[in-house]
Amino acid sequence: MSNPSGQRGVHWFFKGARGITSLPAIILMSAFVGFCGFAVEAGIPLGQTVFMTGMIWALPAKVLLVGSILAGVSLPAAFITVALSSIRLMPMVAALIPEIRNEKTPTWLLLLLSHFIAITAYVFTMERIRDVPREHRVAFFAGFGMTVTSANIILVAVLYSTVANLPAMIAGALFFLTPVYFLTSIWASTRDRAGHIAMLVGLALGPIFHQIAPEFDILYAGIVGGTLAFFADRFWKSGARS
Amino acid sequence: MINYETFDTWWWPYVFIAIAGWLATDIWRWLGVIVGNRLKQDSAALTWVRAVATALLAAVIAKLILYPTGELKNVPVALRLIAASVGFAAFLIGGKRIWIGIVVALGLLIGGQLLLGSAVLSG
Numbered sequence: 301m302s303n304p305s306g307q308r309g310v311h312w313f314f315k316g317a318r319g320i321t322s323l324p325a326i327i328l329m330s331a332f333v334g335f336c337g338f339a340v341e342a343g344i345p346l347g348q349t350v351f352m353t354g355m356i357w358a359l360p361a362k363v364l365l366v367g368s369i370l371a372g373v374s375l376p377a378a379f380i381t382v383a384l385s386s387i388r389l390m391p392m393v394a395a396l397i398p399e400i401r402n403e404k405t406p407t408w409l410l411l412l413l414s415h416f417i418a419i420t421a422y423v424f425t426m427e428r429i430r431d432v433p434r435e436h437r438v439a440f441f442a443g444f445g446m447t448v449t450s451a452n453i454i455l456v457a458v459l460y461s462t463v464a465n466l467p468a469m470i471a472g473a474l475f476f477l478t479p480v481y482f483l484t485s486i487w488a489s490t491r492d493r494a495g496h497i498a499m500l501v502g503l504a505l506g507p508i509f510h511q512i513a514p515e516f517d518i519l520y521a522g523i524v525g526g527t528l529a530f531f532a533d534r535f536w537k538s539g540a541r542s
Numbered sequence: 543m544i545n546y547e548t549f550d551t552w553w554w555p556y557v558f559i560a561i562a563g564w565l566a567t568d569i570w571r572w573l574g575v576i577v578g579n580r581l582k583q584d585s586a587a588l589t590w591v592r593a594v595a596t597a598l599l600a601a602v603i604a605k606l607i608l609y610p611t612g613e614l615k616n617v618p619v620a621l622r623l624i625a626a627s628v629g630f631a632a633f634l635i636g637g638k639r640i641w642i643g644i645v646v647a648l649g650l651l652i653g654g655q656l657l658l659g660s661a662v663l664s665g
């Protein structure tokens with residue numbers, strides 16, 4: 301790794317790793333304090349809580365898995381619940397991959413690194429990736445993803461025994477931080493008009509589909525809202541041209 | 543039916559978590575890599591996929607605010623909605639600075655609860 305390109309790669313890996321002190325990473329860690337409290341309350345042992353943090357990584361999926369364990373549901377039922385809630389990861393990963401890879405990036409490396417993609421990594425990367433030279437984007441993402449995941453694994457392990465004593469108002473604020481942060485940061489990192497329309501339509505459709513089809517609400521809101529936004533944007537463009 | 547408590551061994555819960563947790567999430571990530579590898583930058587297909595991803599996230603946000611888990615449940619829904627909306631407006635007015643939105647929203651949420659709490663105590 302003594303060639304200049306390898307050294308640059310290491311440089312960008314550490315630049316990504318430094319994202320641990322960014323606002324998205326700090327907010328995610330606060331949300332993990334909340335999750336840790338939830339796991340303790342649910343009676344999930346320390347080892348399993350840490351294992352979940354590393355292996356699942358996406359926060360909503362973990363909350364649902366703990367909920368399924370509490371309810372005593374069967375393995376296939378728990379699998380389906382978590383899998384349905386995680387379908388959203390697919391379009392997120394599919395949208396992120398064309399931004400970070402180059403022609404030489406091997407697919408096995410992307411498959412491996414995709415594990416670190418969840419909402420926070422998506423937002424962080426979409427916000428900053430344009431300023432990273434294309435050949436170093438994979439290194440930059442790997443640095444961020446691996447560092448943030450490891451930091452939260454350690455955080456959960458360290459906090460497990462003390463987190464139950466959190467005051468109610470602070471715990472509530474920690475749960476509120478995540479949606480407010482997503483709302484503002486996704487808006488700020490969206491560059492195209494279709495994305496802004498999709499955001500507004502999705503906000504409205506989420507609760508509507510929750511009333512109609514609570515099991516699949518997120519999925520329906522995403523596909524219907526995203527498609528509506530896509531065509532509204534096309535229509536707008538063609539209107540401007542004629 | 544096989545569930546979390548079926549086998550009384552130390553390793554069974556880990557197998558349960560690996561199948562119902564890790565496999566159930568990572569299959570979507572792997573499929574995302576396969577689809578994303580075929581999408582060209584600046585193509586219409588990528589714009590659509592990105593719009594779907596954004597709308598999905600927006601729906602998650604709306605649900606986290608309207609149907610929360612944990613302690614946030616005890617905060618009145620009107621206060622949650624006002625705090626999030628005013629926070630978002632402050633973010634837009636303040637030149638899209640994320641920290642402004644967060645400070646305003648959390649300030650309203652905590653301040654509102656303190657006000658409501660003192661109103662209940664004195665009333």
